[in-house]
Amino acid sequence: NAGVTQTPKFRVLKTGQSMTLLCAQDMNHEYMYWYRQDPGMGLRLIHYSVGEGTTAKGEVPDGYNVSRLKKQNFLLGLESAAPSQTSVYFCASSRPTDSNQPQHFGDGTRLSIL
Amino acid sequence: QKEVEQDPGPLSVPEGAIVSLNCTYSNSAFQYFMWYRQYSRKGPELLMYTYSSGNKEDGRFTAQVDKSSKYISLFIRDSQPSDSATYLCASNAGGTSYGKLTFGQGTILTVHP
Numbered sequence: 001n002a003g004v005t006q007t008p009k010f011r012v013l014k015t016g017q018s019m020t021l022l023c024a025q026d027m028n029h030e031y032m033y034w035y036r037q038d039p040g041m042g043l044r045l046i047h048y049s050v051g052e053g054t055t056a057k058g059e060v061p062d063g064y065n066v067s068r069l070k071k072q073n074f075l076l077g078l079e080s081a082a083p084s085q086t087s088v089y090f091c092a093s094s095r096p097t098d099s100n101q102p103q104h105f106g107d108g109t110r111l112s113i114l
Numbered sequence: 115q116k117e118v119e120q121d122p123g124p125l126s127v128p129e130g131a132i133v134s135l136n137c138t139y140s141n142s143a144f145q146y147f148m149w150y151r152q153y154s155r156k157g158p159e160l161l162m163y164t165y166s167s168g169n170k171e172d173g174r175f176t177a178q179v180d181k182s183s184k185y186i187s188l189f190i191r192d193s194q195p196s197d198s199a200t201y202l203c204a205s206n207a208g209g210t211s212y213g214k215l216t217f218g219q220g221t222i223l224t225v226h227p
Contacts, residue, residue, distance in 0.1 A: 004157070031213050040122060042202060042217040043158070050212050058214065090157055094213050101213060102148075105157030 002026050006091050006106035013081045013113045021076040021109050023091030030096045032074040033058075033103065034066060036087040043090060049074055050096075081113045117141045120203055120218025129227050133190040137203035137218045140184065144205040144216075147179045149188045152200040152220070161201075162188065193225045 007022045023032065030051050035043040035058075045058030049068040063085060065077045074093075078085060088110050092103040120137045127133055135149075146165055150158035162177040164170045170177045178187040186203050200222050204215040 033214070035217075040219055042116075042118075042120070042219040043215075044217070045214055048212065048214060056212075059216075092157075102160035102163065103213065103215065105159065107155070107157045 004091055004093055004104050004106035006089075006109050008109060009107070010110045011112070013078075013111065015081060015083060015113060017081050018077070018079050019081065019111075020078075021089055021091075021111075023074045023076070023093075023106060025072055025074075025091075025093040025104070027093060027095075027104065028071070029093035029104070030071070031094045032068065033092045033094075034064070034074065034076045035090045035092065036060065036085075037090060037108070038087050046076065046089075083113050085111065086113045087111060115140065116219070117144075117216045118203060118205055118218040120221055122219045122221055124222040124224060126224045126226060127193055129193060129195060129225055131193050131225070133188075133193050133197070133223060133225075135188040135190075135201050135203075135221050135223070137186040138184055139186065139205050139216075141205070141207065141216070142184075143207040145208040146206040147177070147186050148204045148206075148215070149175075149177055149186075150202040150204060150217075152202060154199075158202055195225050195227055198224045 033048040034046040047066040095101045149162040151161045152158040167181040176189040200220045202220045203218040
């Protein structure tokens with residue numbers, strides 16, 4: 001059972017570089033989410049998607065873009081990385097819900113921007 | 115002010131102790147309340163889920179929600195070293211919120227033998 005798989009697990013970037021974080025889920029979930037986790041801040045929602053081809057902004061979307069071209073994949077892009085984007089990024093997925101379905105999380109991508 | 119506030123601790127207790135973890139929230143629209151457990155270098159996993167006010171028990175874990183005071187609690191009985199983790203409370207408004215969760219800051223718990 002792979003569940004939610006995030007690639008890569010670690011990455012170091014220089015300021016201004018771009019990169020894409022990949023999230024893949026094999027549970028046929030409609031909803032997918034990207035969060036960032038910073039010390040003392042908990043998890044904050046960056047962007048989310050309620051289905052293939054649809055995305056929406058979360059609490060902290062600035063500096064990030066996302067795409068959901070396939071139901072099982074949700075990509076998070078940083079066009080011009082900044083040190084403030086150093087964080088641990090988590091992807092999650094869930095079944096369609098008004099709320100009572102658990103979100104299943106990947107194990108995170110640790111990103112450092114120098 | 116964050117919509118969900120949680121004391122980050124850290125909290126250190128001896129094995130066998132009763133642990134009390136707490137959160138407060140400010141959004142009256144929140145209806146669903148969860149506790150996630152996160153081990154080091156891992157993603158969060160759902161531990162307990164509660165709808166509206168009331169208690170829910172699962173083994174050594176009890177979740178309580180008091181909507182009148184906007185207070186969320188998790189109790190762990192007979193705590194074990196394997197309970198050492200970060201505990202995150204989360205809330206959701208239901209309806210058309212598409213399952214979006216608002217998390218507290220997380221409480222780091224260490225249970226020492």
